[in-house]
Amino acid sequence: MDIYYIDGQFIEEDKATLSAKDITVLRGFGVFDFLITYNKRPFYLEAHVARLENSAKKIGLTLRHTNAEICDIVHRAIGKNPHHDESNIRIVYTGGISPDGVTPRGNGKLMVMVTPKYVLPEWWYTDGAAVITVEMERFIPESKSTNYLSAVFAQQEAHKKGAIEAIYVDRENRVLEGTTTNLFAFKGNTVITPPDAMLPGITRSVVLELIKEKFTLEMRHIDMAELKEMDEIFITASNKEIVPVIKINDMVVADGKPGKKTRQVMALFRDYTTAYGQQRKAS
Ligand SMILES: Cc1ncc(COP(=O)(O)O)c(C=O)c1O
CATH class of the missing domain: 3.20.10.10 (D-amino Acid Aminotransferase, subunit A, domain 2)
Incomplete structure (x- = not known):
């Protein structure tokens, strides 16, 4: 069972949920990034998180975590999944819950999903x-x-x-x-x-x-x-x-x-x- 980080908690993948009211669900408003590990070391993690920050800036999404905080969470998430040889890491920052269903309120949620790296043909x-x-x-x-x-x-x-x-x-x-x-x-x-x-x-x-x-x-x-x-x-x-x-x-x-x-x-x-x-x- 893989362990994900969802909004402050490390949790088993099948218990990882997101509010149906989040504007990532309703409007596709959110950002993500994706990287893999080599010998369990996340490849260019800071650069991927910097790109996540830039992706957010470009669409007007406020992130409540610094680059260093996100990198630290990713390292901890990898540590929670020692059963992987190598991992795929998906970092998602959602738009958050919006009372009118469309205007971002800067309350997005950070998710880090660490799954086994799949081998391509x-x-x-x-x-x-x-x-x-x-x-x-x-x-x-x-x-x-x-x-x-x-x-x-x-x-x-x-x-x-x-x-x-x-x-x-x-x-x-x-x-x-x-x-x-x-x-x-x-x-x-x-x-x-x-x-x-x-x-x-x-x-x-x-x-x-x-x-x-x-x-x-x-x-x-x-x-x-x-x-x-x-x-x-x-x-x-x-x-x-x-x-x-x-x-x-x-x-x-x-x-x-x-x-x-x-x-x-x-x-x-x-x-x-x-x-x-x-x-x-x-x-
Ligand atoms: C639209 C698009 N272009 C290019 C890339 C390649 O980027 P990277 O080398 O950082 O994975 C991606 C990655 O998923 C992408 O979604």
Whole structure:
């Protein structure tokens, strides 16, 4: 049985409840963040909590905890679940109960849900995966709000077509990010990733740091029509790490196999996360 933190208490997962009157339930107004552990050490916890704070600021949600307080609760929540080899950590800050059902009153609730890390299919990484594109834009894309209607909708479309992810394309035909991933593309020795109009992924920022000396970086938007000119494409996310993309809609990327440079980035990231986990006592 997993133990969650809900509004001041550590509690068994099936006793963890939230008021039906909370405006996260009623209106999808709330924020969340998600991270995983390496060797039981939460990866870039402070950065994830800083992003939670920024997500809240962007939508006008007041948090009643500091970054340090939330980090401390996350560490304690991991400690309450010693039966996990590695954990998925979901931090949720709700909108709270509002008398009129719509106006936030700054009384949101903090929840930290620690569950066993699930292992994704090995073939995603060895053979590469297919994605689709969807013409859709997230509202306030820099905020990881609890309104993921577009993601739930688009992922169902992706799964129907045998794809693992859907990539948002906006009204200007810019290819922005996946429903829960960031997008990178190689054109020759240049790696391109959108600079804004998406969620600033923590995995993305770590990858950028690891590869900045190795490849030429271009932080710019990618046009839908330009996708076919790309030599390699990959997506990044905390739970998925780095997944090579070998097909977008009906278009096969290059020779339809994970590219050499993508595999190099995957190896750099794996070495980095392994070393991060080994420095567990430092966290
Ligand atoms: C919309 C969106 N973009 C990108 C990402 C990747 O971010 P991270 O690498 O911090 O997991 C996520 C994560 O869930 C996301 O929801």
